[in-house]
Amino acid sequence: MQLLLSTSPPTLFDADTGAKGTVPGVPGGDRLVWVQRVGHTPVVQTSPQCQADTCAPADVYAYTGPGTAPVSLGQAFSVAPGADGDSVWVIRQDSPGNCRLQHVSLAGSALGPGTVASCRTGVRQETSHGLLITVDNGTAETVDVLIDPATGRSVEQDPRILAATGDRLILGGLTDLTVVDLRDGGRAKVAPPVVQSTPYVLPNRDGSLAAVDFGTPAWHSTDIQTRDLWLLDLHDLTWQQAPSMPYTTSHLKSSGLDWSPDGDLLLDDGVVAAWHPGEPAWRLGAAKIPDAQQFPGVSTS
Template identity: 55%
Template sequence: MTALLPTTGPTVFDADHGPVATPPGYPDGNRVLSVLRVGEHVVLTVYPPYTHSTEPFEILEYTGPASPPRSLGQAWSVAPDAAGDGVWLVRQDSTDNCRLQHVSLAGGDFGRGGPAGCRVQVRGEIRHGLLITVHSGSAESADVLIDPRTGRSVRQHPRILGAAGDWLLLDGFTDLSLLDLRDGRTTPLTRPVSGGPPTVVPSRDGRIFAVDFANPSYRGPVQTRDIWLLRPDTRTWEHAPGMPFITEHLKRGGGIDWSEDGDLVLADGVLAAWHPGEPQWRMGTAALPPGDWSGIAVLP
């Protein structure tokens, strides 16, 4: 089991042998990286050390452990397309204008794109549309599923936690709900644990939501992680084994992703993999590198 970690570098990490490569050509120093898996590809965003940047971020495609990255140019946000072989980008056109563009990871793009707000955050595409957050980072933010080619709104909700297959997972005041995009029907769900908005990572086939009800301040400085699986077609929850547990890695040195084989992979001190239905996690033996990195992308 191997993953790309967005350390300064970044790091190709083997679950049992530790760091095995540092790909060349990436920014070093005090730059911050985030990592995004796009099908079998991996894309990284390079952030400045300060919080409020006045310039878009550099977007890079990982091309292998011994190869420099390929630049996709600058953008305010990036998200995978539905096919897993391209990305959606919010580009800066001028001082006040931005555009939404679809770029192929095989090289080239699918046209210049259309106008978009510079504070739009793209989050991911399914066959029903592209999930975005408008006015991202403000009190007026809202989540919208749009037709990316026309800009037409398909569905809108104050908070859409995730999109996969034919489903949107919606966050309410106290409970969650599922919206079936085939018929527009919304089904209430009982939240398995209380707390704030969870982190949601859909499986690669779109059939399962991994839902992490992490709590960064459980009791004072104590952090807890509590992972559940939600199957939208049956509207049933499955509690991952060993949950909840106390952790020190919610804000740094952690993350979750899915493998091509359908394993849920957790970075928390070490890399661990669990196939739904199995009784326990398969734990790696190598300690993850320390630092202020967060997120993982499982490599083929």
């Protein structure tokens, strides 16, 4: 298994041999770096260090594999995977204070002229039912909306949409989660197995399961960080705890999760671990992950 880690510049890392390399053509230095998977392609965002209200748009690249130069997708304040796995949605700056929502192929071409949007809009994920965005991101008026990107029509709106996948949305509440079926509007409340008001939710690639991390950076108001991974079956709404959970970690904010093409849940936390739902234990990579990772890595093969 290879990962693309969000160091500056991004690091290609082999989980078993420890071999490392960098992505050519992506700037390094004192920069913020994010990596996310779009279909089978890692997309990198990199920008200078900044304060939240003074951040410049990030440079965006699609990494198509060893031996090839990354494809520049221009600059954007926010980037989200397209539902087709071959494109992204971006918030592009036209001039200071003026932005637009645009659909861009991973080859770098614009798919239409785009529409006017606030520069504070955060794009998150496209499904067959619409594009999940966060409006007024980072303000007290923040709200999550699933929109039809062609018309701007609101399909669903909630203060906290934790994830969108396939035909479903997962909403966060004070004491429970709600799974919305977008086909018929049905809603089902789900009691979480752990008290945690802001879990991190990551659906798998076919939308049948969601990994839910109930970890906390301050366990019982201490400086102890914990991770507690559970799986929510999105068909029957039952829970399954991953093996060896919960555990303490010093990498909660800099480690990440991803799902592999064959349905393994991947965790990078010092080393790379893989677990297929139903297996009794995690499989551990042999090599230690390099230090200085800023944000989660993603699988590249």
